[in-house]
Amino acid sequence: xxxxxxxxxxxxxxxxxAALIGAIFALPLIWFIFAPFNARAELGVAIPDPWTLSNxxxxxxxxxxxxxxxNSLIQSIGGVVLVGAAATLAAYALSRSSIPGKGAVTYILLxxxxxxxxxxxxxxxxxIVSAMxxxxxxxxxxxxxxxxxxxxxxxxxxxFIDSIPKSYEESAMVGGASPVQAFFDVALPVxxxxxxxxxxxxxxxxxxxxxxxxxxxxxxxxxxxxxAIYSFYSEAGTPTVTLLAAYSLIYSxxxxxxxxxxxxxxxxxxxxxxxx
Amino acid sequence: xxxxxxxxxxxxxxxRRFALLSNRAGAVFLTPAGLLVALFVIIPFFWxxxxxxxxxxxxGRTALNPxxxxxxxxxxxxxxxxxxxxxxxxxxxxxxxxxxxxxALIGQALLGLLLAWLIQTVPPWIxxxxxxxxxAAWILPEVVIGFAWFAFLDRDQGTLNAILGxxxxxKGDFLLQQPFWVIVVFNTWRGAAFSxxxxxxxxxxxxxxxxxxxxxxxxxxxxxxxxxALPLIRGHVVTDLILITMWxxxxxxxxxxxxxxxxxxxxxxxxYNYRVAFRDFEFGKGAAVGVIIMLINxxxxxxxxxxxxxxxx
Numbered sequence: 001x002x003x004x005x006x007x008x009x010x011x012x013x014x015x016x017x018a019a020l021i022g023a024i025f026a027l028p029l030i031w032f033i034f035a036p037f038n039a040r041a042e043l044g045v046a047i048p049d050p051w052t053l054s055n056x057x058x059x060x061x062x063x064x065x066x067x068x069x070x071n072s073l074i075q076s077i078g079g080v081v082l083v084g085a086a087a088t089l090a091a092y093a094l095s096r097s098s099i100p101g102k103g104a105v106t107y108i109l110l111x112x113x114x115x116x117x118x119x120x121x122x123x124x125x126x127x128i129v130s131a132m133x134x135x136x137x138x139x140x141x142x143x144x145x146x147x148x149x150x151x152x153x154x155x156x157x158x159x160f161i162d163s164i165p166k167s168y169e170e171s172a173m174v175g176g177a178s179p180v181q182a183f184f185d186v187a188l189p190v191x192x193x194x195x196x197x198x199x200x201x202x203x204x205x206x207x208x209x210x211x212x213x214x215x216x217x218x219x220x221x222x223x224x225x226x227x228a229i230y231s232f233y234s235e236a237g238t239p240t241v242t243l244l245a246a247y248s249l250i251y252s253x254x255x256x257x258x259x260x261x262x263x264x265x266x267x268x269x270x271x272x273x274x275x276x
Numbered sequence: 277x278x279x280x281x282x283x284x285x286x287x288x289x290x291x292r293r294f295a296l297l298s299n300r301a302g303a304v305f306l307t308p309a310g311l312l313v314a315l316f317v318i319i320p321f322f323w324x325x326x327x328x329x330x331x332x333x334x335x336g337r338t339a340l341n342p343x344x345x346x347x348x349x350x351x352x353x354x355x356x357x358x359x360x361x362x363x364x365x366x367x368x369x370x371x372x373x374x375x376x377x378x379x380a381l382i383g384q385a386l387l388g389l390l391l392a393w394l395i396q397t398v399p400p401w402i403x404x405x406x407x408x409x410x411x412a413a414w415i416l417p418e419v420v421i422g423f424a425w426f427a428f429l430d431r432d433q434g435t436l437n438a439i440l441g442x443x444x445x446x447k448g449d450f451l452l453q454q455p456f457w458v459i460v461v462f463n464t465w466r467g468a469a470f471s472x473x474x475x476x477x478x479x480x481x482x483x484x485x486x487x488x489x490x491x492x493x494x495x496x497x498x499x500x501x502x503x504x505a506l507p508l509i510r511g512h513v514v515t516d517l518i519l520i521t522m523w524x525x526x527x528x529x530x531x532x533x534x535x536x537x538x539x540x541x542x543x544x545x546x547x548y549n550y551r552v553a554f555r556d557f558e559f560g561k562g563a564a565v566g567v568i569i570m571l572i573n574x575x576x577x578x579x580x581x582x583x584x585x586x587x588x589x
Contacts, residue, residue: 010497015402018394021387022406025413025465027435028428032420035427043426044433082312090309097302107581109313114577116317117526119546120569123327123553123562124320147316150309169296179297208417211528215554226419230532233423241427248420259415 035245042241055246065247067221068228071138072251075213075224076206078142083149083202088195090150091157092183096166106158113151118211129216136218144216145206153198160194161187197266200258207254225251321570327563334557342560349564363540365565368548372525375460375544380524383464385517388471393501395472396479407472414469422532425462451534455542459530466529471516478512479505511583518580522573545569 035041036055038048059065094102118125125144126135134140168190169182177185210226217223223231229251232244297305328349332342359366391410395403413421428435431449441447450458482505490500506513528546530536536543536551543551545565553562 011397014394014497015398018391018398018406019402021391021394022402022409025406025409025468027439028421028424028465029409029412029416031427031435032424042433043430044438045435082308086309086312089305093297093302093305097297097299097305099299099302099306111574111577111581112313112317112321114522114580115570115573116321117569117573119526119528119549120566120573121320121324122550123559123566124323125316126553127323127327127559128315128319143312144316147312150313151317154309166296173296179301182296204415208419210419210532211550215550226417229419229423233426234535244423248423252416252420255415255417259411 032245032248035241036249038245039242041245055242056250058243059246059250062243064220065225065228065243068223068225069251071222072207072224072226074138075141075145076203078138079145079149079206080199080203082142082146083153084195084199086146087150087153087157087198088188088191091154091161092187092191094154094158095161096169096187106155109151110155113148116148118148118209122211122215125212126215135216136222138222140216141213141224144212145202145209148212149202149205153202156198156201157191157194160197161191164190193266197262200262204255204258324563324566324570327559328567330560330563332559332563334554334559345560349561352561353564353568363543365548367540368543368545371456371541371543372545375456375463376521376524379460379463380467380520381517383460384467384471384520384524385513387464387468388516389475389513391468391472392475392479393505395476397497410469410472413465414467418466418529419532421466422529425533429458452538455534455538459534459542459544462530462533463524463527467520467524471520474512474516475509478509482508514583515580518576518583522576522580525572525576526569 031043031045034045034048037051037053038046039052039054040046041048041055093099094106129135129140129144132140134143164187169186172182172186173179208226210230213224213227214230217227225247229244229247232240232247327342329344329346330342331345331348353365355364358364360370361367391406395406398406416424427433429437429450431437431447436450437447448454486504486508487500490504495503526546527544528550530542530544531547531550534542536547546569549562549565549569552558552565
C-alpha cells in the first residue's frame, strides 16, 4: 500500500508514542526482572554481574517462605475445585432445567456479586467465619473465596452452556441415557473448555489475593505467599531484597504460566477480564 | 431505586418438549453453589446492615453482647464537626471520589483508549511489546506489584529517582511528599490493561472498510477516531467506565504501597473500613462504612445491568 508522507510520518509518531508508553509501563517492572538474579540486589536497578541463581537457593532454604507457597497452593486448589465443581453443576442446572425463576436467580446473583465486594463485606465475612469457628484455618479462606467467586463463575459458565446445542444430550437421552448420565458423559466433555477458563480465572484470583487471607488468618504457618511477602517488606525494618526479589518471581510464575497457557489455547483476547 | 424485582426478558424460544434436567435434579445441582453463595455473598449483605446498627467490637464486652445503638454509627460517620478531618469518614469519601475520577475515569480509561487506538496501526512487534508490559502490570499478583513499586519509588536507590537525577531533575521522596498522586499513577498503571483490551476488541470489531473509505477521502487519524471509531464504540465506553469505576472504588491494593498513610493521606474508603474494623476493632462502625460502600456499589451495578439489558434486547 502506498503511503503519503503525512500518513507515513503519522505512523512513525504513533509507533514512537506506543513504544514510549510501553517503556513507561515497563519501568517499575525492570527491577523485578533483574534483581532475582543478582546476588547483591538492592532496591536500585542493576544488571546482575554475574547472573546467579543463589537468591533462589536462599528462598528454597527459607522454611517460612516455602510453607507460604505451599499454603497458597492448598488454598488456591481447594478454592478452585470447589468453584469449578459447584459452578459447573449450578450453571448446567440454570441452563438446562426449567426451574421457575432461573432468569431472576441469574440477575440477582450478578447484582449481589458486584455489590458485595471484599472490602465492603470484610466485617460480616469475618463474623460469619468466626461464628462457624473457622477463623485461622485453610477452610475459612477456601470457602470465602469459593462463595465470592461463584456468582461470576456461574454466569460465565451459564453463558457458555447456553451456547451449546441441546441436541447432544437430547440424542443421548433418546438413546436411553438418564439425565445424570447425559450430564456426565455427554455434556461435561463439551463444557470442558468453559470449565478450564473458569478454573484458570479462579486460580489467578485466589493465588494473587491479599485482603481475605490477611483478615481471616492469624498464624504464620497458614499464611499464603501474598501475606508472607507483604510481611517480609512491611514489617522487617530493612527488607532482605535478594530474598524478596527471587520469591516474588517464584510466586508470580504460576500466574504468568497460566496467562501464557490461556493466550495460547484460547487466544487471550477478552474474557470480561481474567481478573475480577 | 426501583422497588419491584426485575427479571431479564428471555427472547422467545421455541417450545421445548421436555426439560433436559428435571426440576428435582436441577435443585440438587444448584445446592452446593447456592449454599456457598448464600453464606458468603447474600448473608453478609444483610448481616452488615444489622451489625451497622450495633456497637459490636472485636474484643471486650461488646464483642459478645453487642447493644442496639440505632443510627449512632451513621451519625458518627456523618458528624459535621469532623467530617472533613483527616482520618475521618468524610475525608476518605472525598479522597476516594477524587481517586476514582483521576485514576479510573481519566487515567485508565483515557490511557486505555489511547493505547488501544495506537496499537491498531503500529508495527506488530511494537504492539506486542507494549501490550506485554501493560498486561503484565495488570496480571501480576498485587503484592508483587506493591513491592516492585516500593523499589521503583525508593528515595535513594529507586529507578524513578535515578531517571530524574540523570536528566537533571530534583529527586523526591514521592511516597511521603505526593502520596495521593502516587496511588493515582499506580492505579492507572495497574489497571489500564483492562480498558486497553476492551477498546482494542471494540475497535477490531469495526469493519475495516469504514476506515478504508475514510482513507480514500483523505481523513486524518484524529478524524477517523472522532467521527468513525468513537461513535461506534460508545456502548463499550459506558461499560468500561462503569466497571473500572466500581473496581477502583473498591480497590484495597494501594494499602500495599502506602498503608493508608502518611497521616491518612491515602486512606481510601476500603482502607478506612479496614482500619476502623480491624485496627480500632469497631465492627459496628466498620459495618456502617461497609453499608455505605455497598449502597454506592448497588447504584453502579443497577446502572450497569440496566444498560446491559437494553443492549441484549
